[in-house]
Amino acid sequence: MIVASVVLLILAALCDIIKMSMMSRIFAYSMCVCWGIIAAIITYQSCTVSSNDISFRIYGKDIIIAVFLESFVFIRFCFAEKRLNNILKYYPGLVIALSLIPLASECLRLFPGKDFTMLSIAVGISTGIILILLTALARYLYAGKDALYQCALISFFIGIIIYGMI
């Protein structure tokens, strides 16, 4: 179940990356930088939370419901009329934040003895750069509504399966 949950979060993150790639460059890359900053903050805060607590919270029903909702938003976006499209095109996807939490926790575990502040900054910078690169890659590959739709649909179905397993 943990593996499935992690796959779900990765898919949700990919959906968000695809969505960002569909926005203007400046906006998309700015979002990536913001996510990098958020990743740094999450990492720093995670140092006071045990991995059990993180796992308990991440691998729970609330997260799946969040993924459901976002998948629904993305799927709707893919078939939206113009007016709704103009609104939803600015929605960057927020579930990626949840993916950052286990990532932060894992980074803290991998580097014992290191200063938490420096580690958080490193994670933040790395996350920002990786997101920028992935967003750029998605843009290069013309990842559009088709890809977004497929990704969101798969997330949706996996979410259903996991929800049933909990």
Next chain:
Amino acid sequence: MSKIKKASVIVCAILLAAVAGACVYHTFLKPTKILVVNPLPAQAAEISLNNDSRHIKVICESMEDARNFDDYDAILMYGRGLYLDSLQMRSLEKASAKGIPVFTNTLRNFSFVVNSNLDSLQQNRLQEYFSNPCHSNYRNMLRYVRSFATPGRLGDMDYELPFRLPSDMFYHLEEGRYFENPEGLTDYLKAKGIFHDGGDNIAFISGVTFPVESNRAHVDTLISRLTNAGYNVYPLSCTGKNRAKFIKEISPDAIVYLPMGRLGNDSLINWAYDRHIPLFMPFPLIQSHEEWLDVNNPMGGGTLNARIVVPEIDGGMTPLCISTQNPDSKGYLMYTPERERIDAFMEQFIRFMNLRHTNNSDKKIAIGYFKSPGKDALLASGMEVVPSLYKFLKTLSERGYDVSGLPASIEEFKNQLMIKGAVMGDYAEEAQERFMNEASPLWIKRDVYEKWAEEVLLPEKYSEIEKQYGKAPGKLLARGDSIAIAVLQYGNVLLFPQPRPALEDNDFKLVHGVDVVPPHSYVAPYLYMQKGFDADALIHFGTHGNLEFTPGKNAGLSQADWAEVLVGNRPHFYFYTTGNVGEAIIAKRRSHAVIVTHLTPPYVESGMRAKYCGLIENIHDAISDPHKNTNDIKRKIQTLGFHRDLGLDSLETGTYTLEELKKVDAFVEELANEKITGAYYVMGKPYSDRDMETSVLAIASDKVAYNRARNDFDLGKIRKEDLQDFSYISHHYLPKARTDIIEALKAPGHLVSEELMEAVTYRDLLKESAGAEIRSMLDVLDGIPVKPAPGGDPVLNPNVLPTGRNMFSINAESTPGEKAWNDGVALAEQTLANYLRQHGEYPRKVSYTFWAGEFISSQGATIAQALRMLGVEPVRDEQGRVMDLKLTPSDELGRPRINILVQVSGQLRDIASSRLKMITDAVRLASESDDDIYPNYVAEGTIAQEKDMVEKGESPKRARELSTMRVFGPVNSGYSTGMLRYTESSGEWDDRKELVEGYLNNMCALYGDEDNWGIMNRDLLAAGISGTDVIVQPRQSNTWGPISLDHVYEFTGALSMATKELDGKEPEAVMADYRNPYIPRLQDTKEAVAIETRATILNPVFIKERMKGDATTAQMFGEIFRNIFGWNVTRPSALTENIYDDLYDTYIVDKYGLGIEEYFERVNPAALQEMTATMLESARKGFWKGSDAQIDATAKLHAELTVKNDAPCTEFVCANSKLTDYVASRLQRDDSNEYREAMAKATSEPKGAKVLKEEKMSMLSKAISDSDYKWIITVLTIALIAGLGILLYRGRKDRR
């Protein structure tokens, strides 16, 4: 003018007015802000409360919190202990540069001093104000400061010049009244009508010279209470030699001293004891009421030192906390008398003083003695209890005490004790029934018991008993609505055995206590002693009981602590062996006991030298001339079995190498010189002439030998290596030293040389001791105080003689001392050198066991070893106290920093908490070291521990906090590892894993820093233990060894077992041997066990000596057998393979013809039953692979003893149904049936085996993350991204 212009003008005018107003305010009206830095809470309260000016604002800050000095108009600092960091110093310099006056009040020239913007007149005047603390001076000081700090401001600029208090004076309740001599105070008291003609005079000294006025509610309360009780109280305030002068002028009948360090020098103390003036030392605490009561907030550091440790050197009694410091309605910290404690002190004081005025015939004395359940003899370390107790009672009778009914013969007395004074285990229901029916116990009805409990115990404490054990009378020795207690009463003397302090599952957590409530059967006798019998004094007889190890605070106990409340407010006296200072201190602090020391058993010749002298000579010849190294020597060594003890080869051909011969030589020399003790000591009976001689030789001969060797070294006759070689000294100097001492003891005094005079003195002191012990106890029962003395093994510290005195501890803050540091460094480096030589690399981790006795005796050398391992050294102040730590530079250290783990006894935790915190600081320092040119195993261990804790589910931050924790011990306020009971309840476990779990759960309390003090963390202990390469056990007394003291296997064995279970490999185990003060050294534990085994339990000379003793001495054999069993459980490699075969030959076959069976049948058959039971249990467990004939013979002997003498009902024998079945299975049918019947008579139906109750503390749940999951997730992530990328790429192509 337009409206806008008008408005602008008005606004400007308002602004101008505001600015002007602000300027005027700032210049003329603003209050003067005075910052007071580093005052004590009482001083802060005094200064603030005496500020009567609204133009002055006083802010008091601790030195840590003082900041932004330039925001104030003046700064006043208390220099005592003041330290400002660089930021604070910069701020202070900035303030000085702005012209702000800064003054430091100090009385010592080494304190921090900064004065600026003050002329000499101002400095002197301020110093005068500070030096004469009283209402008017505080008030005027503030006004004076305002006058020169902010001279332009208006209001309250007038001040009076300092009022000079008499520097040394008498005072009383009325403020402002001071007297220069006691006569003046006497006249005052008479004028006030509160002088009691014929009343006792009390010299009352508060340990500090302030507060003289106000904030002294605790002082005033005590003065009032003592005055109302009919005493004439002479409070005095002075220091130095004037204090002694004033006290002598009063010529008091008692001294009450609220201690801050010593009362005075030795001259004053000796003067007081010569005049039989008792010293009472209740103390105030600078802690809140809640902090005082908090068990997790132990007294430690400077507070413990000043209020308890140092006053013990003066022999102070009644170490009760009589006040705390709490905020009043305005937030000022005021001394608050603790009413109940003051009542307790008054009662103890009055009862003690009344002992002087009460006729002996009217005095009621309660005596508690110690005994295991069943037919075991009365217990006391090193003392033959029954004859000692009988002699004491006889002496009481001679002194006029009413001891009517005391049997005429000691045999009869012993019989009565065994029948009427028995201790019952809850497993022996039949025995309980017999006792209640036949032994005429004292019955206490429930309503009476509950009424007493209500009067003595706090309601919540009594509720704890009921919650645990049900309503009174409970289950043990209960019938109907009454509870039976075992007592013997002879006239006004009550004897009672101390019962078991817990029952059933909780019985595991004995003798040194875990957080377990005592049952009704334990509480009842103590309540009867207080309320029913109404004892005038309580004596505990021998080392030691468990009352002082019941849960509660380490010192400064309250009514919520069992030890304090069960002793009650009776004067409490305790006969204690001088050899066990560590645990005696606990009794003093936790049950306000006055210790009266007694001698250890005499040291006797082991006969080992005579036995092995031939071999020694052969080996020495072979070492000096290799041609004389023949196979014969090798065969001799093998015949004696030494090769097994030392791990040498067992090939019958060839010879041993020179190195191996030297190893054997050292082993045999040690064996030949091993100091052993004989039959247990009987109080009041001097050593025989022969024992006196051997004891003097044990004490004095090493010193004479080493002094002569040192002289020869100074003259260049021997090398330094020879001086540091124990074998060399014992071969070349010791024999002559012994001969000369023997001659000196026979010669007239004037013919004895100065060098040997000490030996004669020791003899005289040993002779004096025999009479002094009982005499001291009788004196203290007459209200004459017991003189203080150090404690410990007389061989290590002859200053403990004569005995009959009140032991004290050491100042932990000064440890490790200089010599201790050097000893510790030598031992640490020796540990590493030995390991490096054997393994070719340094150990990664060394684990230590710290005990209180060893800490005290070695002056902290044990701590020094740990620090040296880490590569950290102490930094001392001018007074020699260890104030800080610093890293030893890596190049100077010359090796890696080695990681450590420390397990401590509860006793050490209580007396040296600041040292444990210091070790944690040292670990942090070593972990953060960044200049290392060698590997830093401490840093590696810290990171590994952090990682481990994160894996176990701790947050990374918390894991980091815990990563430097290395000090562990039993649960806070508890003292037990639990291992003794776990191990000896051998019928209850089948796998050592269960014991390891028990150990980890019981010993996982952290004692590293204040924030984590006492927190249980099993996983952290496991992480800390894992990777241990070497375990070091301290040893500083000749009165015990690894098989004669159970705590050695309890700590070292258990740690070794746990390490092996966790790592799969057993660490090395060595003993840090401090017994020789000239050459502290390391010894392999297996070697130490082998030496002690050969010199004692398998040595016919030793056995014969011990067979001169009575039941308690006989019981010692059983204890040794149980300890051997314990080693077999925890670390079998410490024992030789055929130890049980040797024990069988010696005790079952009786190969030396010593009359073993006859001896035990006569004095203590239960002991032999226990010995045989231990051997049979070892066989059952597979430790002893004896032949069928051996085991059957042992079983037969055990069964015969049981049938003839009834089951002994000791725990090892009777609480193990599997053993019973095993024994029965080894017997013929008829014998088996008889045996089972005998056992059934004593026990109830055998209970089914039960799982050991685990001390489940906060177990961290396993982290969900697993390396397998990580790989799966990583692979899937990559696959997903790659898959999506490929799809998108193809889509892109299509779209193109």
